[in-house]
Amino acid sequence: MADLASPNLIDVAVKLAVMLGFVLTVVPVMVWVERRGSALIQDRPGPNRLGPFGLIQPLADALKFIFKEDVTPSAADKPLYLLAPILALLPAFTTIVVIPFGPTLEAFGRSIPLVIAPAETGVLMFLSLASLGVYSLVLAGYGSNNKFSLLGAIRASAQMISYELALTLSVLAVVIPVSSFYLPDVVAYQQKHVWNVIPQIIGFVVFLIASFAETNRLPFDLPEAESELVAGFHTEYSAMRFASFFMGEYASMTALSCLGVTLYFGGWSLPFVHLTGWIGAIVGLLVLVAKVGIAMAVFVWVRWTFPRFRYDQLMRLGWKVLLPLAILNLLAVAAMTLAGWL
Amino acid sequence: MTPAVPVSWYLLLAATLFAIGVVGALTRRNGISIFLSIELMLNAANLTLIAYSRMLDVHTGQLVVFFVLAVAAAEAAVGLALFIAVFRQRHTIDLNRINLMRW
Amino acid sequence: METLTFLVFAALALGSALVVVSHKNPVYSTISLVVTLFAVAVLFVMLGAPFVGVLQVLIYTGAIVVLFLFVIMLLNLQPRSRDESRLAGQGLQVVGAVIGGLILWFLIFFAFANSSFAALKPLTAEMVSLKTLARDLFTEYLLPFEIVGLLLLVAVIGATVVARKVPQADATTSYQKPPEGSEP
Numbered sequence: 001m002a003d004l005a006s007p008n009l010i011d012v013a014v015k016l017a018v019m020l021g022f023v024l025t026v027v028p029v030m031v032w033v034e035r036r037g038s039a040l041i042q043d044r045p046g047p048n049r050l051g052p053f054g055l056i057q058p059l060a061d062a063l064k065f066i067f068k069e070d071v072t073p074s075a076a077d078k079p080l081y082l083l084a085p086i087l088a089l090l091p092a093f094t095t096i097v098v099i100p101f102g103p104t105l106e107a108f109g110r111s112i113p114l115v116i117a118p119a120e121t122g123v124l125m126f127l128s129l130a131s132l133g134v135y136s137l138v139l140a141g142y143g144s145n146n147k148f149s150l151l152g153a154i155r156a157s158a159q160m161i162s163y164e165l166a167l168t169l170s171v172l173a174v175v176i177p178v179s180s181f182y183l184p185d186v187v188a189y190q191q192k193h194v195w196n197v198i199p200q201i202i203g204f205v206v207f208l209i210a211s212f213a214e215t216n217r218l219p220f221d222l223p224e225a226e227s228e229l230v231a232g233f234h235t236e237y238s239a240m241r242f243a244s245f246f247m248g249e250y251a252s253m254t255a256l257s258c259l260g261v262t263l264y265f266g267g268w269s270l271p272f273v274h275l276t277g278w279i280g281a282i283v284g285l286l287v288l289v290a291k292v293g294i295a296m297a298v299f300v301w302v303r304w305t306f307p308r309f310r311y312d313q314l315m316r317l318g319w320k321v322l323l324p325l326a327i328l329n330l331l332a333v334a335a336m337t338l339a340g341w342l
Numbered sequence: 343m344t345p346a347v348p349v350s351w352y353l354l355l356a357a358t359l360f361a362i363g364v365v366g367a368l369t370r371r372n373g374i375s376i377f378l379s380i381e382l383m384l385n386a387a388n389l390t391l392i393a394y395s396r397m398l399d400v401h402t403g404q405l406v407v408f409f410v411l412a413v414a415a416a417e418a419a420v421g422l423a424l425f426i427a428v429f430r431q432r433h434t435i436d437l438n439r440i441n442l443m444r445w
Numbered sequence: 446m447e448t449l450t451f452l453v454f455a456a457l458a459l460g461s462a463l464v465v466v467s468h469k470n471p472v473y474s475t476i477s478l479v480v481t482l483f484a485v486a487v488l489f490v491m492l493g494a495p496f497v498g499v500l501q502v503l504i505y506t507g508a509i510v511v512l513f514l515f516v517i518m519l520l521n522l523q524p525r526s527r528d529e530s531r532l533a534g535q536g537l538q539v540v541g542a543v544i545g546g547l548i549l550w551f552l553i554f555f556a557f558a559n560s561s562f563a564a565l566k567p568l569t570a571e572m573v574s575l576k577t578l579a580r581d582l583f584t585e586y587l588l589p590f591e592i593v594g595l596l597l598l599v600a601v602i603g604a605t606v607v608a609r610k611v612p613q614a615d616a617t618t619s620y621q622k623p624p625e626g627s628e629p
Contacts (some may be wrong), residue, residue, distance in 0.1 A: 080472065120575060121499045128499050135479070138514050142472060154518060161511060176575030181575070347451045350557045352492065354550060355455050359462050361546025366466030368538035374471050374517055378478050381509070382462055385485050388501075396492045399566060401581050404494045411497075411504050412593045416600030422516045422568070423608035424626045429520050430610075443542075 006128045008110075015116045019096045023254050028058035029227045030250045030296060037300040068239035073145060076236065080143035085241040087136035088248030092255045098122050099258045100184045102284030103276055113184060114268075114281055122181040126240065127168055128260055130214070133252060134160050140245070142237035144242050152235070154215060155311055162318040163213035169326035170203040170210065173333040174263045177342035187267040195271075197264040197342060203329040204264045206322050214247060217299055219306040245329055257295035259286070265291055270282075300328065352393040360386035371436050373425055377418070384414050451491060458484035470524035471517050475510055482506050493573050 032047075032055060039046025047054035072081065102114035120126060134157045141153020174196055175181055178189045190196055197204045213220040237245065261267060268284035275283050311319065336342045359382060366379030388407045395403025432440050457480060464477035482505045489498035582590060 077472075080476075119495060120497050120573070124496070124499045124503065128503035128507060131503055134507070134511050135476075138511070138518070139476075142514075142518055150518065154515065157511060161508065164507075255528070346447045347491070350553060351451065351455075353553045354487065355488075357457065357546060357549035357553060360460060361483075361542055361549065362459070362462045362466055364542040364545060366538055368542060369535045370466070372471055372522065374513065374522065375466075375474055378465055378471075378474050378513065379480060381505075382465060382481065385482060385505075388497075389485055389488060392489050392492045392494050392497060395494065401578050403583055404497050404578060405586050407494075407497050408500070409589055409593050411500060415504055415509055416597050418512060419600050419604040420607065422512055423604035425516060426520070426608045436519060 002071050004056075008112075011112055012116060015114065016097075016287065019099070019101065019116060020093065022094060022285075022322065023092065024249050026254045026292075026296070027247050027250045028062065030300075033297065034300050034303075037297070038304045041301070041304040043064075049291075050143065051162075062243070065239055065243040070239045070241070073236050075145045075184075077143040077145060080139045081236075082143075084140035084143055085244035085248075086138045088133075088245050089251060090136070091130050091133035092248060093252030094132075095252075095255045096258060097256075098126050098183055099262055099288075100187055100267060101288050102281035104184070105281050106277065114284065115184060118184075120180075120182055120193045123171055123175060123185045123186075123259070124181050126159040126255075127164075127171065130252070130256070131161075131164055133214075136248065140237070146236055147234045151189060153201075155222060159213055159216070159220060159222075159311075159314060159318070162315060163210040163322070165324045166206050166318060166322040167210040167214060169323070169330050170207040171259075171263060173200055173203045173326070176330070176333050177337045182266070183262055186263060187269055190266040191269050191274075192217075193342075195266045199336070200264070200333060201327065202325060203308045203333070204260075206326045206329060207260055207264065209317075209322060210303065211260060212299075213252045215256060215299075217249075217253065217304040219309050222308060222314060247260065253296060253299055254292060255309070257292045257299070261288065261291040261295055267291075349393050349397045353390060356389040356393065359383075359389070364387075371438055373428075373437055373440075374422075376437070377421055377425075381414065381418070384410060402404045447491070451488070454484040454487045454491075457481075458488070471522050472514065475513050478513075479506050482510070495573055496575055506588060578587050588610065 035057065036046045036054060047057040050056035050060055061333070072078070097116040098119070100113070103110045104112055115127070137153050137156045141149045141151075141156075144150070174186065178186050179184070186196075186313075213271040268288040270287055273283070274280075333342065361422065362380045363386060366382065367376050370376050370379065387412055389405040391407050391410070392401075395401065430441055435443035461477040461480035461484070464480060465474045468474050482501060486498040486501040486506075489501060499523070538574065
């Protein structure tokens with residue numbers, strides 16, 4: 001691990017540019033994928049007017065958001081109301097710092113680990129920064145001074161913190177055989193053995209379901225359900241602020257997909273490929289992008305296939321099904337590691 | 343490299359945070375705000391423990407902070423549950439108004 | 446560089462601590478507490494305890510303060526109204542707390558002036574590693590660890606029981622016949 005006290009700032013800046021570029025590019029692509037994908041599943045054309053296959057549609061959406069009138073409720077608690085959309089972007093853009101996107105690069109006379117923050121606390125830092133995502137929901141609901149918003153916010157945050165437990169426990173199960181929170185170690189372990197999804201399939205299923213709930217995606221999107229609560233916690237937001245919530249949701253989906261792919265599907269590595277140097281780094285990044293792309297496609301697929309969970313069903317699933325499953329998974333993995341199988 | 347910031351600075355900061363917490367706990371009327379000040383005091387104590395752990399080169403301070411975090415969580419949960427229960431009865435958490443004591 | 450980081454986060458911690466104890470809206474106090482806790486977590490990392498720092502963010506800001514916010518919103522606490530003077534008749538408490546703080550400062554200066562502590566060793570990877578911390582936790586401190594686990598269980602059960610709504614007895618089920626011999 002690099003010397004944390006004096007990191008090479010150019011390294012950090014370049015790596016940050018790569019990862020941020022990735023996350024920021026994913027958002028407009030996802031807008032397009034969502035709308036065409038949903039159209040495909042629902043057997044209708046989807047946006048196809050703007051450019052070939054409707055590819056300019058995200059740009060049109062962005063322009064619409066920029067030019068739309070920005071309505072602020074007069075009785076809203078202004079500082080909190082304005083802070084909430086900014087906080088929505090916080091978890092996504094801070095958690096990507098621990099995701100590795102390639103093998104260690106030997107260049108310029110030093111070895112550069114291809115992860116923005118090579119800290120030993122790795123995954124734990126991801127989980128702790130992701131748990132800060134609750135604040136944007138709560139402040140949006142409270143600051144809007146609107147009963148529906150408040151109700152949506154409380155539901156959303158209760159949902160998030162409930163499923164965070166199952167998420168954390170399934171992540172811990174992955175960490176046990178690796179004996180390290182550092183994500184490049186997790187990837188190295190999977191390169192040596194097998195992708196974690198195979199021995200820990202239960203943990204993966206728990207992680208998958210919990211990540212749907214964490215990002216407020218269907219089938220767990222009651223907090224922002226259009227037909228139930230107007231629009232939940234972002235009822236009173238319009239134009240760019242609404243776009244921030246939107247972007248934040250897609251960005252945190254991306255970050256969580258990166259984590260899931262790194263923990264369970266080998267991250268940037270392919271099973272029998274061991275490239276190094278610059279070629280290895282570029283291939284690693286492309287492999288990570290491809291895997292995250294597949295994960296995001298799964299998100300879209302599930303959204304338009306399943307009906308929505310009712311709130312009490314949602315909470316019951318989180319506490320009475322996923323949490324016991326995650327604990328059992330943890331025990332099983334611990335036992336297997338002690339027995340030497342993992 | 344020897345760290346540039348002497349440990350005594352951390353201790354002074356922790357003492358100041360603790361004093362601010364005490365001011366908050368003593369002067370606020372709202373029960374939740376008093377609770378927040380108590381959390382502030384706990385944090386100041388944690389900072390002191392970690393500073394000493396660093397200074398004396400042992401892990402004891404960090405482990406005690408680990409336990410303090412868990413105990414603070416337990417205390418927050420039970421304390422807030424109590425506030426909810428009191429609020430149901432008295433419809434206020436202004437400490438001057440739920441005070442049943444004579445003096 | 447390190448001094449600058451310390452000064453920035455120390456100032457942040459102090460500033461938001463002052464907001465915590467003085468702001469009239471409890472929601473703002475809570476948000477300021479989040480900022481304070483985050484600044485203190487950064488200071489933990491600077492002191493060579495990255496795990497405790499990350500745990501502080503995960504547990505304190507990620508769960509405990511969220512719980513505070515929930516309760517504030519559930520109870521619909523209003524900000525203190527403008528005509529309620531906050532510090533009426535409480536000057537003595539403030540002065541007392543300030544004197545207490547000064548005594549602490551004096552003690553720290555005294556302790557550091559009259560003894561020669563060994564210079565701080567530079568941080569090595571081994572000092573901040575989780576393995577040594579975990580080994581201590583599960584060997585020397587195993588009993589407190591188990592007790593804390595039990596404490597958390599008790600707290601969960603206790604909080605659930607204390608905060609639950611007691612089912613109200615309604616008129617049809619709690620009617621009691623008047624005792625024999627009383628006037629109808």
